[in-house]
Amino acid sequence: MWYVFLGMIVSAILFYFIFRVRVKRAKEKAQKTKLELQAIQAQLNPHFMFNALGSIQYLVNNNDKENANQYLTEFSSLLRNSLYNNEQEMVPLSKELQTMDSYIRLEKLRFNFQYQLNVAQNIQPENISIPTLLIQPMIENAIKHGISSLKENGVLLINIEQKTKDLVVEIKDNGKGFDTTQPSKGFGIKLVKERIEVLNKQGYKIKFSIVSNNGTSVRFVFENWV
Secondary structure, rough: OHHHHHHHHHHHHHHHHHHHHHHHHHHHHHHHHHHHHHHHHHHOOOOHHHHHHHHHHHHHOOOHHHHHHHHHHHHHHHHHHHHHHHOOOEHHHHHHHHHHHHHHHHHHHHOEEEEEEEEEOOOOHHHOEEEEEOOOHHHHHHHHHHHHHHHHEEEEEEEEEEOOOOOEEEEEOOOOOOOOOOOOOOOOHHHHHHHHHHHHOOOOOEEEEEEEEEEEEEEEEEEEOO
């Protein structure tokens, strides 16, 4: 009996230490993943601001003082939202929509395209959180590479809906499109893919796809999100 009891104690001690090692490794892995995510996000923010400042420079160089002043006002709002979002891994969809709307209104001053946002009635943006600045680079691409040259004929559509328990965000433009089979030279697409890969390591389930022919459609599916 004594040997059995001693064996049980040794087994319990071994189990405890194995459990501690596994917990430590899991924490280290989670911390590493978090740091990878922060590193990618840190690259997105300058990219985002660079595009916005480029539009201000364009208006100033063209002596469009009225729109430049309006742009600067909008930009200050955009900057406040971006600074808030930068500190968060997840933000309410309502906050992300505010940042998106500010950026799109800025670009409309420069390119004068058409824009429509459709949010399904069963979606409550204030009660749903999404990764900050994940969608934003695809909006920037749609404007910069898709519709900027079309001016008032350019169309940007953003649809947000719920399908079963999934949150689906789709960004469409009527630009010339591009060959999705070729490696992307775009900075934004690369970072978005890297970020989704890291987020999925954390246990999220996010799918990302691009269809481009006559226009481009970018689709995010946040599985079991709502």
